Amino acid sequence: MEAKAFCPAHITGFFKAHLEDPQRNLENLGSMGAGFSIKQGVTTRVKIDTKNDQQSNFCIIAKGYQSDKTDVSEYVLNEFLKLGEFSDKFFDIEHEILIPVGYGLGSSSAVALSLSYALDQALNTKLDKIKIGQIAHNAEVNCKTGLGDVLASYHGGFEIRVKAGAPGIGSVEKIITDKIVIMMICFSPISTNKFIKERLPQINGLGGKMVNKLLESKNYEHFQDMSLEFAKYVDVMTPRMQKLVDELSQKDIKCGIALFGETVFSMIPKEKENDVLEILQKYPEGSIIKSELDDQGARVLFN
Numbered sequence: 001m002e003a004k005a006f007c008p009a010h011i012t013g014f015f016k017a018h019l020e021d022p023q024r025n026l027e028n029l030g031s032m033g034a035g036f037s038i039k040q041g042v043t044t045r046v047k048i049d050t051k052n053d054q055q056s057n058f059c060i061i062a063k064g065y066q067s068d069k070t071d072v073s074e075y076v077l078n079e080f081l082k083l084g085e086f087s088d089k090f091f092d093i094e095h096e097i098l099i100p101v102g103y104g105l106g107s108s109s110a111v112a113l114s115l116s117y118a119l120d121q122a123l124n125t126k127l128d129k130i131k132i133g134q135i136a137h138n139a140e141v142n143c144k145t146g147l148g149d150v151l152a153s154y155h156g157g158f159e160i161r162v163k164a165g166a167p168g169i170g171s172v173e174k175i176i177t178d179k180i181v182i183m184m185i186c187f188s189p190i191s192t193n194k195f196i197k198e199r200l201p202q203i204n205g206l207g208g209k210m211v212n213k214l215l216e217s218k219n220y221e222h223f224q225d226m227s228l229e230f231a232k233y234v235d236v237m238t239p240r241m242q243k244l245v246d247e248l249s250q251k252d253i254k255c256g257i258a259l260f261g262e263t264v265f266s267m268i269p270k271e272k273e274n275d276v277l278e279i280l281q282k283y284p285e286g287s288i289i290k291s292e293l294d295d296q297g298a299r300v301l302f303n
């Protein structure tokens, strides 16, 4: 039994955290906000064999970018193990992570959601898509690696998260854009876990208002302006990011900040791609990623 699934990386430009729920259901927690899913992401392959004399019943490896922990994947696997009698099975899990981990590209949610889809397929558990999404969302929220990325990358595209929560509870409105290119530069990681634990309570005003404003304009340039304002408000803007933002703005190029990472992104029409690239290349210490929107969202791969 083998299966493969893909989940796009997701970038948040601004958000409002929802961390209170009287019933303490993880599905009801999450965030409102806005962001977009891109073509690159995480592909997860699951192979299920009979367990022999291995000590553990699973192994999780990452190809591509590596991470310090695997607790998100383990949470997802454990939720599936509760669904049936699988004690004689060995789970061989391989994440192919083609986006840097910890830079605001939602790698942990892409890991969780691609694994959830792949496990459902390999185990033939035939869960509702919403349930598959909820397992991944709960893993993210429980491990404090993200709040709204699973909801967003479940739907794909350029989205406004108008209601917080897991798929099935939270909801998104998609913004249709002309064909755009997305250029990004990743400088250094920021731990989402640390941010959620230590700083989130101080920052909860602006994101909700921005959601309402974007619902009116539905414009990606406006989205980027608000993302910059939000990054300053939550105090993640470094001098290096500010310098780059200023340089882009001198050339009339809009950009935003990927939360939470020291990452600047620019959503632009194709004609401006080379202008942006020329500026980004002045920062050899950063990794440049070129992409486009992924409109489909997470999915099982059948080849």
Ligand SMILES: Nc1ncnc2c1ncn2[C@@H]1O[C@H](COP(=O)(O)OP(=O)(O)O)[C@@H](O)[C@H]1O
Pocket (backbone or CB within 6 Å): 066, 067, 068, 069, 070, 071, 072, 073, 095, 100, 101, 102, 103, 104, 105, 106, 107, 108, 109, 111, 143, 145, 146, 190, 191, 192, 193, 259, 260, 261
């Ligand atoms: N299987 C996994 N693969 C990648 N990261 C994982 C996994 N399980 C848990 N994590 C945690 O998630 C972190 C990445 O999430 P986060 O800090 O939110 O970054 P990103 O912005 O890329 O989502 C990693 O540093 C790691 O601690």
Ligand SMILES: CC(C)(COP(=O)(O)O)[C@@H](O)C(=O)O
Pocket (backbone or CB within 6 Å): 010, 012, 014, 015, 030, 031, 033, 102, 103, 104, 105, 106, 107, 108, 109, 145, 146, 147, 148, 149, 192, 259, 260, 261
């Ligand atoms: C911004 C964040 C809380 C974290 O995003 P990341 O660092 O990419 O996991 C996201 O999950 C959101 O709710 O919008």
